[in-house]
Structures are given as C-alpha cells and as structure tokens.
C-alpha cells in the first residue's frame with residue numbers, strides 16, 4: 001500500500017470545521033476568525049464564502065489506479081483525507097475501503113458494479129479520471145444519488161497520436177523488425193511494407209478522438225472515411241459514409257473509436273473482417289469489447305488482415321507486472337502474440353504526462369465543486385445544476401442539495417419545509433427518473449439546520465440530501 005494522508009494542519013482544519021460524523025449531528029460553521037486565517041487557501045475570491053458539507057464527517061477520498069499527483073494536490077488543498085493506491089484494488093479490499101469514503105477516484109480498471117457500490121454507505125461522488133465510464137454501474141449510481149464525473153476530452157489527443165504511430169508501424173511492420181533486432185536478427189525487407197500516403201483510413205466513431213485523428217491523418221496524406229451513428233460535420237476533406245460496410249470495403253486501415261455499449265460489442269467480427277480489403281489493417285484503442293478477437297486471429301492467420309494494433313482487451317490486468325497478460329486472462333493470448341505484425345500495448349492510449357495531469361486537474365476540480373458547492377455541471381449521470389456562490393457576509397445561509405425521484409409534487413413538499421426561511425435562489429432540473437434541487441435559504445439559525453435536515457430526510461421522494469453552509 002502506498003497511502004498518502006493529509007497532514008496535521010489539514011486534519012486540524014477539518015476538526016475546526018466540526019464536520020462531525022453521524023448523519024443527524026449538527027455542526028457549527030467555522031468562526032470568522034478561523035476563516036480569516038485561511039481565505040486564500042480555500043477560496044479564489046475573498047468575497048466568496050466557502051461552503052462545507054454538513055453532517056458528512058471528515059471528507060474521505062479514495063484514489064486508485066495511480067490517479068495523477070495534480071488531483072491529490074487539489075484534494076489536499078481542500079483539507080480532504082486522501083488515500084492513494086497505484087493499482088486497482090482486488091474486489092474484497094475495494095468493498096472494505098469503499099464502505100466509509102465520500103468520494104472515489106478511478107481510471108478504467110476498477111469496476112464499480114452494484115455489488116461493490118451497495119457497500120458504499122457514504123459515497124457522494126465518483127470521479128472517473130478518464131473518458132470511458134462503462135466501468136461504473138451508472139444506473140445504480142444514479143438511483144442512489146451518487147454523481148459521476150469524467151474527463152471527456154483531456155486524453156483525446158494522446159490517443160489520436162498513438163493511433164498515428166500505429167498506422168505507420170503496421171504499414172512498415174515496425175513491431176516485428178524491432179523484436180527481431182532485439183534478438184539479434186537482421187531482416188532488411190521491403191516486401192509488403194508500404195507508405196501511408198494515398199491510402200485510406202476508415203474511422204469508426206467520429207467523436208473527440210476520431211475527429212482529431214482525422215486531421216492528423218490527412219496531414220500525412222491519408223484519405224479519411226468515417227462511419228458514425230450520428231451525422232457529424234467532416235473535418236478537412238474527410239467523408240462520412242452511410243454504412244459500416246462501405247467503410248470496411250474501401251479502407252486500408254480501420255480504426256475503432258466508439259464507446260463500449262451493447263451496440264458496439266463485437267462490432268468487428270468474422271463478417272466484418274470478410275468485408276474488408278485483402279491485406280487491410282485493424283486498430284482498436286477504444287474498448288476491448290468492440291472487437292471479436294478470436295475472429296481477428298482467424299482473419300490474420302488466413303492473411304485477410306495484414307496486421308493489427310490493439311491497446312484494449314476484453315480482460316485487462318488490474319496492475320502492472322510480468323506474466324499477467326496470459327491465456328488465463330484471455331484464452332487467445334498465446335495464439336495471438338505468435339502471429340506476425342501484431343502490436344499490443346497495455347491500454348496506454350491516454351497515458352501521457354500531458355493527458356494525465358490535465359485529467360487530474362479537471363476531474364478533481366469537478367469533484368471539489370460538487371462536494372463543496374453541489375455544482376453538478378459536467379456530470380455524466382446527473383441533471384446539471386449550479387447556483388452562484390454565496391458571499392462571505394451571507395452568514396446564516398444554508399445551501400440545500402436535494403436529490404429525489406422525478407415525480408409530481410416534490411417541489412411543493414420541499415418548499416413547504418423551507419418556507420419558514422427566505423428562499424434566496426433555487427434551481428431544479430431532472431434527468432430521466434431523478435431530479436436535483438438546489439436552494440439557498442437565508443435566516444437559518446444553527447438550531448434550525450438539524451430540523452430542516454430531519455424533515456427533508458422524511459420526504460418520500462428523497463434519494464439523498466446534503467446541507468452545505
């Protein structure tokens with residue numbers, strides 16, 4: 001374990017904030033003199049009042065999978081307790097750890113299934129420090145009032161650059177030549193080695209990554225075709241084709257940039273490989289479910305496909321180490337690695353210093369805003385709700401965050417409870433079955449807070465509540 005704990009000063013700060021643990025406990029606001037001692041650290045403007053959660057206890061964040069240092073700094077800066085691990089945790093350990101944390105930060109390896117999440121007694125928010133969110137049971141999270149954030153495009157460029165490298169590497173059989181020379185074999189050949197200029201790249205999924213790749217590929221003289229379920233404006237001279245088959249028939253290189261969904265599972269399988277040009281190349285840096293790998297192995301063996309570059313797999317090891325990528329993990333492993341012109345990388349599409357550091361800042365900032373202010377803008381599963389910050393002089397104002405089932409009559413019930421106070425501002429939005437109400441209410445005495453909490457907690461439609469002040 002490589003745990004990182006916040007220092008004593010930050011613990012002192014949390015205690016001074018008196019964020020006592022039990023859900024029913026009433027805590028008092030920090031004194032003005034204490035806040036005066038800390039304004040620069042906690043707030044970007046001296047006029048903005050820094051809100052802190054009520055009745056959540058010390059804010060505990062579990063960070064897995066080597067989430068970037070930039071995120072750790074942001075959380076520590078807030079005085080949160082941070083526990084950090086370089087790898088994903090085994091299921092049993094994750095279940096233990098998740099029991100009392102308020103936030104968790106993961107990348108693509110940690111599966112936050114319902115089985116895991118049902119142990120998360122205090123979890124308020126999940127941060128996916130990556131693009132994909134398929135590793136999280138979003139339905140369960142939403143139904144239990146847990147907001148999920150990701151970083152929608154901070155690593156797109158890194159993935160696109162990796163794919164460019166792979167296009168040239170496959171066309172020139174670079175992987176094989178390099179392995180041969182590492183083992184002393186000099187094999188100077190040009191047979192079936194090609195320039196990429198003038199060839200056609202077929203991009204499946206023309207989103208952030210696919211479209212970025214399109215621009216880079218055209219700069220190298222490739223023609224670009226793309227297939228997407230929605231109509232998307234072509235960049236440069238790229239051309240959208242109406243069917244996957246048309247893309248497969250016409251492309252020399254086929255690369256996948258779609259999310260993992262039921263529709264994209266085994267999107268490239270035996271019939272699709274058969275539809276490709278003889279000697280075409282296949283690239284997948286999206287998700288391991290998108291390509292039927294045994295079918296790819298067969299297509300490579302018979303020479304239909306001249307090479308493939310994969311970054312993602314149906315099963316991936318939870319941590320780095322020798323011998324972990326084997327037949328036990330994926331039954332086709334040894335057969336596949338023995339084939340010529342196969343480039344395999346360990347899910348490193350987004351693994352650059354630039355991408356990781358900006359993802360760290362982006363997701364940690366989203367989580368902090370959600371924890372401290374209730375701001376859900378950018379969440380992948382919640383309605384996007386935010387209110388402007390409170391000013392320092394708004395001493396007796398409480399921000400109510402009320403996540404509830406999206407059914408008629410809720411606002412009436414909630415506003416009845418809040419009606420003894422002045423509702424200064426309020427914003428509510430819904431997304432399918434859930435809705436999120438945020439309200440700032442003033443003229444609230446400390447003694448009222450527990451009462452408001454208790455009354456809101458008893459409402460039928462409540463999923464979860466937080467009061468910030």
Ligand SMILES: NC(=O)C1=CN([C@@H]2O[C@H](COP(=O)(O)OP(=O)(O)OC[C@H]3O[C@@H](n4cnc5c(N)ncnc54)[C@H](O)[C@@H]3O)[C@@H](O)[C@H]2O)C=CC1
Nearest residue numbers: 131132205206207208209228229257258259285286349350
């Ligand atoms: N290898 C790695 O390290 C990384 C992998 N990824 C993966 O790449 C995927 C794509 O990333 P972005 O480009 O940022 O996503 P995006 O959401 O911007 O683009 C995805 C595109 O795929 C299209 N699409 C969805 N279903 C489709 C279908 N059935 N057929 C055709 N098109 C379909 C969408 O309309 C959209 O235009 C992510 O979902 C993630 O799983 C992302 C980052 C790093």
Ligand SMILES: O=C(O)CCC(=O)C(=O)O
Nearest residue numbers: 107108130131132350351
């Ligand atoms: O860098 C990672 O751990 C995951 C990258 C990825 O696949 C994503 O962003 O969706």
